[in-house]
Amino acid sequence: MAISEGLSIGALADRTGLAVSAIRYYETQGLIRPWRNAGGQRRFQRSDLRRLSFVMIAQQFGFTLPEIRAELDRLPGGRTPTRSDWARISRSFRTRLDEKIGALEKLRDNLDGCIGCGCLSLPACALYNPVDKAAAGGQGPRYLMGDTPE
Amino acid sequence: MAISEGLSIGALADRTGLAVSAIRYYETQGLIRPWRNAGGQRRFQRSDLRRLSFVMIAQQFGFTLPEIRAELDRLPGGRTPTRSDWARISRSFRTRLDEKIGALEKLRDNLDGCIGCGCLSLPACALYNPVDKAAAGGQGPRYLMGDTPE
DNA sequence: CCTTGACCTGAAGTTAGGTTTAGAAATTAG
DNA sequence: CTAATTTCTAAACCTAACTTCAGGTCAAGG
Structure with a gap:
C-alpha cells in the first residue's frame, strides 16, 4: 500500500x-x-478520525446527527482543517454545551422544591418553563417541551 | 358527574x-x-397528574421510560403518595441528575484542550474516558461509550 | 331520542440511529 | 495463483417512543 492512499x-x-x-x-x-479508490472502496483522510471523534463526543452530549453535521459544515471545505479551525468549532460547540448544562442545572435546582409541592401539575410551576421561553409567544400556559399542547 | 369519579x-x-x-x-x-369505569373508559386519580409531570421532566433529563418506571415504582402501592414520598423520589432522582451533570461538565472542561490537539483520535485522550471508567476492566484502550470496540 | 364528540382496541406507520443479511467484487496473505 | 479477508450495495430489520388509522362504543347536550 503506497503512502497516502488513505485509510480503509x-x-x-x-x-x-x-x-x-x-x-x-x-x-x-x-x-x-x-473518496473512492480504483476498486470502488472508500478511502479516508487522517482528519476523518478527528471528525468521527467529534461526532462520538457530540452524541454523548445529546446532539442529533443533523446538529452535528451543522457544526462540522463550518469546517473549511477545500483543505484539511487546522488546529485553529477545530478550536473555532470547539468554541461554538462549547457555547451550546453551556446552554444545555445551564438548562439542566436550572431544572435540577427547581426539582426539590417543586416535586414535593402541589404545583407540579400546574403550568405555573417553574419546571414548566425550563429553558425560559416564558413570555415569548404571548400569554397562556407554556408546556414542558416549550410548545402549546395539542 | 359525581365527585371523585376520577379524571378522564x-x-x-x-x-x-x-x-x-x-x-x-x-x-x-x-x-x-x-382503573376503568362501567363503560370501560380510563379514570385517573389526581395524583396521576404528578406522576405524568414527573415522567415529562425525567424525559427531559434523558431518562428512558424503564428508568423512570423504576423510580416511580418506589412510590407506595396501596395509597396516594404523600409529599414526603415525592421528596424521597426527588432526592434519589437528584443524585442521578448530579451524576449526569457532572459527567457533562467534565467532558466540557476537557473539550477545549482536546479538540484542538492531536489526541482527539487516540484512546489516551481524556475525552475517551468521560465517566471515568478508566482502570476498571483492565488495561488497553477504553472507547467512547465505555465499552470495548467490536 | 338523537347527534356529536370523546373514548375504546389492535395494528400499522413514523423517526432516529443504526445493524444485519445476501450476494458479488476487491484486496491481502501465503 | 489461490484462499481468506474486506469491502461493496441495497434492502430488510431493530429499539424507543410515540402517532395514526379503522371500525366501533360511550357519554353529554338539546
Whole structure:
C-alpha cells in the first residue's frame, strides 16, 4: 500500500471503535465524505478520525446527527482543517454545551422544591418553563417541551 | 358527574399537555395504572397528574421510560403518595441528575484542550474516558461509550 | 331520542440511529 | 495463483417512543 492512499473503512473503525456500518451510515448523513479508490472502496483522510471523534463526543452530549453535521459544515471545505479551525468549532460547540448544562442545572435546582409541592401539575410551576421561553409567544400556559399542547 | 369519579384521559391530556395516545402508551409501559369505569373508559386519580409531570421532566433529563418506571415504582402501592414520598423520589432522582451533570461538565472542561490537539483520535485522550471508567476492566484502550470496540 | 364528540382496541406507520443479511467484487496473505 | 479477508450495495430489520388509522362504543347536550 503506497503512502497516502488513505485509510480503509476497517482501519477507521478499528481506530475509533465505531462499527463499519455506522461509518457508512454517517457518510449517508453527510458527516464524512470519503473518496473512492480504483476498486470502488472508500478511502479516508487522517482528519476523518478527528471528525468521527467529534461526532462520538457530540452524541454523548445529546446532539442529533443533523446538529452535528451543522457544526462540522463550518469546517473549511477545500483543505484539511487546522488546529485553529477545530478550536473555532470547539468554541461554538462549547457555547451550546453551556446552554444545555445551564438548562439542566436550572431544572435540577427547581426539582426539590417543586416535586414535593402541589404545583407540579400546574403550568405555573417553574419546571414548566425550563429553558425560559416564558413570555415569548404571548400569554397562556407554556408546556414542558416549550410548545402549546395539542 | 359525581365527585371523585376520577379524571378522564382527555382531562389529563389537557392538564399535562401530553397527547391522549401518549398517556395510553404510558399505561402499556406501566407508568400509570388507571382503573376503568362501567363503560370501560380510563379514570385517573389526581395524583396521576404528578406522576405524568414527573415522567415529562425525567424525559427531559434523558431518562428512558424503564428508568423512570423504576423510580416511580418506589412510590407506595396501596395509597396516594404523600409529599414526603415525592421528596424521597426527588432526592434519589437528584443524585442521578448530579451524576449526569457532572459527567457533562467534565467532558466540557476537557473539550477545549482536546479538540484542538492531536489526541482527539487516540484512546489516551481524556475525552475517551468521560465517566471515568478508566482502570476498571483492565488495561488497553477504553472507547467512547465505555465499552470495548467490536 | 338523537347527534356529536370523546373514548375504546389492535395494528400499522413514523423517526432516529443504526445493524444485519445476501450476494458479488476487491484486496491481502501465503 | 489461490484462499481468506474486506469491502461493496441495497434492502430488510431493530429499539424507543410515540402517532395514526379503522371500525366501533360511550357519554353529554338539546
